[in-house]
Amino acid sequence: ERADALPRDLAGRRIVVSAGGTREPLDPVRFLGNRSSGKQGYALARLAAQRGADVTLVAGSVSGLDDPAAVDVVRVQTAAQMQDAVAKHASGADAVIMSAAVADFRPFTFATSKIKKGEGEPDSIALTKNDDILAGLVRARAEGGLSAETVIVGFAAETGDEHGDVLTYAREKLARKGCDLLVVNAVGEGKAFEVDDNNGWLLSADGSETALAHGSKALMASRVLDALGPLLAERSR
Numbered sequence: 454e455r456a457d458a459l460p461r462d463l464a465g466r467r468i469v470v471s472a473g474g475t476r477e478p479l480d481p482v483r484f485l486g487n488r489s490s491g492k493q494g495y496a497l498a499r500l501a502a503q504r505g506a507d508v509t510l511v512a513g514s515v516s517g518l519d520d521p522a523a524v525d526v527v528r529v530q531t532a533a534q535m536q537d538a539v540a541k542h543a544s545g546a547d548a549v550i551m552s553a554a555v556a557d558f559r560p561f562t563f564a565t566s567k568i569k570k571g572e573g574e575p576d577s578i579a580l581t582k583n584d585d586i587l588a589g590l591v592r593a594r595a596e597g598g599l600s601a602e603t604v605i606v607g608f609a610a611e612t613g614d615e616h617g618d619v620l621t622y623a624r625e626k627l628a629r630k631g632c633d634l635l636v637v638n639a640v641g642e643g644k645a646f647e648v649d650d651n652n653g654w655l656l657s658a659d660g661s662e663t664a665l666a667h668g669s670k671a672l673m674a675s676r677v678l679d680a681l682g683p684l685l686a687e688r689s690r
């Protein structure tokens with residue numbers, strides 16, 4: 454879509470978008486990471502800015518993406534850095550969209566010098582949990598650390614398994630996270646990661662569920678922002 458043909462429905466809104474994967478260092482040259490490309494978050498940030506929002510993009514590791522025009526880009530590496538950047542920019546924001554693939558765990562220790570191969574078998578890598586940034590935002594909003602009007606959007610990539618399908622897991626995640634909207638990508642072999650298309654659901658805390666048919670990440674972004682608009686209007690009137 455041409456930017457000049459887009460609605461300016463987000464004019465005056467401040468939106469924080471996180472995107473990409475985090476990298477959790479083991480030593481000065483190695484990290485644990487994931488395959489998130491950052492494409493979905495970048496598409497959201499770009500489109501939100503085109504629709505008039507004042508956008509801060511908190512970007513972890515992404516592959517081959519140009520900074521979106523007219524977006525303030527804050528670069529981070531680790532989940533802890535992403536948490537700090539999101540918290541800083543969330544205060545005063547109208548909406549926070551957590552599309553980043555935040556590492557659930559990080560190495561328990563960071564070796565300040567390069568780990569050597571040595572002679573014997575390697576040690577296992579001990580891990581510890583990272584804070585849940587999304588859940589932390591919801592908690593802060595409930596406790597008054599973040600404005601009660603802030604709209605909080607989460608993402609989930611689900612495969613489903615023998616215990617439940619994608620939608621079942623997604624509903625549970627929405628309830629557990631307590632965010633206002635959960636954008637669910639149904640993932641399987643070759644889907645969602647590193648490709649341009651997605652399909653899934655948009656689940657709202659009010660119980661409404663919208664299927665998202667196959668479409669580009671740009672189309673996905675426009676559907677998410679279309680759902681965000683009414684929530685923003687509802688909160689801050």
Ligand code: CTP
Pocket residue numbers: 532551552553554555556557583584585586587588606607608609610
């Ligand atoms: N998320 C976050 N902080 C984390 C982990 C996840 O903010 N430490 C956010 C993601 O950005 C996403 C949402 O939470 O918006 C859901 O992430 P997901 O990995 O699907 O959820 P988890 O609670 O980590 O559950 P799972 O066991 O399925 O990984």
Ligand code: CA
Pocket residue numbers: 555556557
């Ligand atoms: Ca996770």
